Amino acid sequence: MANIEQARKALLRRVLERKGSASQSDRKAAFDKRGPAEPVSQLVDKVARSAPGITDEEINRVRQTGLSEVQIFEIVVCAAIGQACRQYEVAKAALEAVLRH
Amino acid sequence: MRLTILDRGHGFGTKALFALIRAASRQKILDVVKLVEYRPDFYGDPMSKVTQEAMRGASSWSVGDRELMAAFISKINQCEFCTKAHSAVADLAYGNKKVSAVVCDLESSGIDETLRATLLMLGKLTREHSVDVDDMRAVIAAGASLQQIEDALAVCFSFTLSDVWPILSASRCLPHRLSMPARNTFSRAATTEKGGCWPARLCGSINANRLVTRPKPRLVPICVHADWNSTAWAREPTEVAMSVFRTDPLNDAQPMLNECLGFIRESTDNQGADLRTGQSETS
Numbered sequence: 276m277a278n279i280e281q282a283r284k285a286l287l288r289r290v291l292e293r294k295g296s297a298s299q300s301d302r303k304a305a306f307d308k309r310g311p312a313e314p315v316s317q318l319v320d321k322v323a324r325s326a327p328g329i330t331d332e333e334i335n336r337v338r339q340t341g342l343s344e345v346q347i348f349e350i351v352v353c354a355a356i357g358q359a360c361r362q363y364e365v366a367k368a369a370l371e372a373v374l375r376h
Numbered sequence: 377m378r379l380t381i382l383d384r385g386h387g388f389g390t391k392a393l394f395a396l397i398r399a400a401s402r403q404k405i406l407d408v409v410k411l412v413e414y415r416p417d418f419y420g421d422p423m424s425k426v427t428q429e430a431m432r433g434a435s436s437w438s439v440g441d442r443e444l445m446a447a448f449i450s451k452i453n454q455c456e457f458c459t460k461a462h463s464a465v466a467d468l469a470y471g472n473k474k475v476s477a478v479v480c481d482l483e484s485s486g487i488d489e490t491l492r493a494t495l496l497m498l499g500k501l502t503r504e505h506s507v508d509v510d511d512m513r514a515v516i517a518a519g520a521s522l523q524q525i526e527d528a529l530a531v532c533f534s535f536t537l538s539d540v541w542p543i544l545s546a547s548r549c550l551p552h553r554l555s556m557p558a559r560n561t562f563s564r565a566a567t568t569e570k571g572g573c574w575p576a577r578l579c580g581s582i583n584a585n586r587l588v589t590r591p592k593p594r595l596v597p598i599c600v601h602a603d604w605n606s607t608a609w610a611r612e613p614t615e616v617a618m619s620v621f622r623t624d625p626l627n628d629a630q631p632m633l634n635e636c637l638g639f640i641r642e643s644t645d646n647q648g649a650d651l652r653t654g655q656s657e658t659s
Contacts, residue, residue, distance in 0.1 A: 278433065278530075279429045279433075279530040279534070282425040283426055285425065286422040286425075289418060290422075295418065322543060324505075326453070326539070326540050326542070327454040327542065334378045344379040344380060344385075345381055345385070347379060348381060348415075348544070349418065351540075351543055351544060355536075355537055355543070356537060358505070358536065359533050359534075361505070362502075362506070362532070362533070363529055363532070363536075365501075365506050365507065366497075366507050366512075366529050369509050369511065372512075373509050373513055373516065374522065376509075
């Protein structure tokens with residue numbers, strides 16, 4: 276049966292723990308949907324909640340904070356992975372709860 | 377792209393590959409390809425391994441079922457490219473137009489109840505970012521096994537993530553008007569069995585060009601993705617084909633390949649060498 280756990284963990288290790296242009300703390304904050312700070316946190320939140328609605332202006336506002344494009348790229352990727360992980364884990368938890376009862 | 381690094385920040389090998397594809401196809405490189413190929417060690421490569429396992433790993437869901445799930449999730453995520461591309465591959469896998477109907481109207485599509493219940497759960501998870509025990513009970517009551525649910529969640533994880541690429545792109549659709557009838561959708565594995573390195577991808581593109589340069593029809597690679605061993609193709613301007621599969625060792629991929637080769641046979645005037653190449657590369 277398909278088992279993405281190993282590949283998923285490798286993805287998480289790469290984006291969160293290994294070398295990047297954005298700091299590890301910023302990447303982790305984006306992953307956890309808790310920052311790093313405005314307006315980046317606003318972008319991170321929108322990536323998680325309603326990604327298709329993100330506008331050029333929102334990206335530009337983040338750019339004006341001094342973050343490089345590479346850092347923005349990494350933060351957006353981490354935010355997206357964080358959201359995908361939360362959804363996946365919520366669903367797995369619901370499934371396990373059914374099996375327990 | 378909203379970030380210029382995704383237009384210009386690729387390594388030399390990738391730029392060479394892009395130049396080759398542009399020259400052969402006279403098309404821009406798709407934004408999704410630019411994203412996956414930008415610093416692939418950070419995102420593209422590890423993400424591709426997740427997707428490969430979810431979409432082509434062993435599962436009691438068929439490749440067509442999983443492609444349908446991908447299209448359905450992408451539709452909710454408003455990713456037009458992924459919706460149409462994966463609908464087309466699923467249509468081909470099923471051998472009919474089932475997917476378009478399902479993506480448009482799940483309730484009246486007449487699909488298998490287990491698959492329908494699973495799609496409903498995935499739809500809620502994608503829209504509301506959450507499901508509960510009642511949702512899971514409904515899927516189990518419809519006949520899905522624990523492993524099937526986990527496999528479906530793996531597809532959902534992969535496409536929740538894959539559908540995010542338009543954030544960094546200016547648009548959410550292909551640069552051309554899309555039309556993906558099943559007969560015009562075909563798949564062909566790239567020549568990158570060893571996967572990963574750019575020379576292998578380049579070889580895949582060169583082989584692709586043998587088809588591209590045929591006078592009728594003009595087939596253009598729109599994507600080369602080494603870790604997926606896949607090449608996506610388009611017959612411009614309106615007929616677009618997308619391939620995302622690996623021919624081995626899954627038995628259910630082989631009929632898709634045969635269909636593709638049949639399509640090439642029908643569509644190409646003088647194709648002998650290309651077909652031999654295609655068969656030998658994927659046998």
